[in-house]
Amino acid sequence: MTTALLVIDVQQGLCEGEHDAFESQEVIGRINQVSKKARAAGALVVFIQHESTTGYLEFETDAWQLARGLDMAPSDLRLRKTTPDSFHRTTLEQTLREHGVTELVICGMHTEFCVDTTTRRALALGFPVILVSDAHTTEGNRHLSATQVIRHHNETLTNISSFGPRARAVSAGDLSLGVDVGVGVDVR
Secondary structure, eight states: OOEEEEEEOOBHHHHSGGGOOTTHHHHHHHHHHHHHHHHHTTOEEEEEEEOBSSSTTBTTSTTTSBOTTOOOOTTOEEEEESSSOTTTTSSHHHHHHHTTOOEEEEEEEOIIIIIHHHHHHHHHTTOOEEEEEEEEEOOOOSSSOHHHHHHHHHHHHTTOOTTSSOEEEEOTTTBOOSTTTTOBOOOO
16 A cells, blocks of 8 residues: 555644643654654655634744644645645645555544544545544543543544545554555554
């Protein structure tokens, strides 16, 4: 399989200050670990940035920038989006098809919004997904803690079978990319 890593919305405005996501710095460290593995295996690495036309996460503001401490290589791609679905009104699907990608590794922010929506859309488009179980995060909400949201989505997304392709949850440490791309340990 040809794999691509999608790093979704790991931006300063979601990792610092008022909207700092749960364990964002630890998650950034795990994302760096995963992206290093992906690059070493020759996988495509795509950094996706959410933006709005005004206010919070406005294009080119400090909050919109990739998070401090996030490792990016010159070969990595960047993609802008305006909805929780990284495929909607973007060139993501076309880019993946042009690179012959057949499987996705997904991590980033926020679990219940952009990570969830992009994972479901990837499955609907025929891409099996490895969800990096400890490399996506959120702020949580008034009903669920961030930890509960993360656990819920690791369980829920990996139990969807109606699309055909499946998602499986693998920790950053257990993720293995290389000759047998996509082989990892299931940590649900």
